[in-house]
Amino acid sequence: MDAIGVIALNAFRETLRDKILYNLVLFAGLLIGLSVLLADLSITEHHKVIADMGLAAINLIGVIIAIFVGISLVNKEIERRTIYTIMARPISRTFFILGKYLGLALTLFVNMTIMMAVFLATLWLYHVPIEQSLFQAVELIFVEILVVTAIALFFSTFTSTTLSAIFTLGLYVIGHLTADLRSVVANGESGGVKAVVDLLYYLCPNLEMLNIKGQAAVGILVAPEYLLLASLYGVMYAGVLLTSACLVFQKRDF
């Protein structure tokens, strides 16, 4: 178990060395710049727009980091051939994958915590009420990012960096559309198509379940049961992907 911690810490340090946290400057600039701009536009709900923008920026930046860092975590070790030194040690491949995942999760957690702090400071600065619902939304955004990281890591265990990026982006898009797709097919006649779509619905991640940004921005809380169930769903789905990633990685020849 110590090995997982060591690899995670290493992965965390590595992402910091890659200057991942520089995105925070972009985030802060975007949010504060927008808030200043909004102060001049009167026919609008400043509070809601600032909250919307902040949550969307936290989500988008988190997803971008999860995808682009997630796909390179394993591939970079293979390309640099540092994987041989790691594999030569008594570290199981499962621990390697889990360590990498946890390292990136830690980076994302630190990143999101700072983004959240900047977001809250902006809200406070512009006298926007800080609702509990915002914390709920960010909690589910973090779960979504954990799922996306797991997707990226899964694909990176058996394909190239470019293909992993395409597949992860694809699954991210699908993840937001499965419910719509299912409701479109539900109105159709064909039972076969419905069955296939139902199967895909449960196979693909449903990331819309983790999206409560809209209601959070206007201060509407979701039930604690929903928050718990949705978080569990996300973590469990990420678990499925990590298990698959470990399985694939164990079969891989170096």
Next chain:
Amino acid sequence: MKIVRSRSSLKQGLAQVVFGLMLLAGSSVLLHLLDGQRTAVARAEQLAYLPKGEYLKLAVLGYRQVVADLIWLQAVQHIGAKRDTQRGYSWTYHAVDVLTDLDPTFVPPYQATGLFLGVLAGRQEEGLAILNKGSRHNPLIWQLPFLAGYISYYERCDAAAAGEYFRMAAQVHGAPAYLPQLAARMTVESGDSTAALEFLDRFSRSVTDERLREALLRRMKEIVQEQDLRFLEESIRRYRARYGQGPAKLEDLMLHGIISQLPEDPLGGQYEIDFLRGTVSASSKRERLRIHEKVACQVGAGPKTWAGTSSVDMQ
């Protein structure tokens, strides 16, 4: 040798910087020229190309609210723009329709668009359509059916529809206590400008946005002005009936005891008489409120006190 090489590399670097700056200046000039080519109308036209909300909803994934905000920030530039065209209003309506598909609980766009299209731009059907949509998605916001009621009552002269809207607004929990009484008054007869003024006054107090409040204020002044014009024209008719010919100037109405004093134009202009036609116009607003030309929608006769306008009694 080393110094010569470093000098030449410095020269090369400097040349590259200068070249880069020249390209930047060139691209800035081109951008400026392009800006000039792209008129305000063309910029507004972008709103017309927005895909329908039901499709856009799928394309923007989990970022519906923020995309709705961005569309609203664009649309809001055209709402209330002094030189906006009827086409511009159509595009604005489309944009707001799309953004409210993305975020149906975003209330300010319904309110602002309903007010600008339904009251200020004379596009009552679109104004009512957006307000009806807003009420469907936000049944707890009484201001939306209230505004729709006003448009039906005063802008469309449809007392029955207005009554229905006011009933809806009054039923909302938290609606102001004066609403049922005002609704009862407005349901009796459509087009009563005094009731319309009361509505606008009360509505402007519930509006937090400065631009919306200014627009409402202007509308109230226009209504007062129209009341004055009708009052003066009615007085001219009385003058003509009494003396067999129209007055040469408005002051004659006062001198001959038809009116006690001349009303002041709330928009800051002067009232002028057209001796031949017996009509009165205001120098501050050449086009009179469209609604008053309708025969079906009779407005109340006497002028009312509002915003510094002195009350004038018929003699």
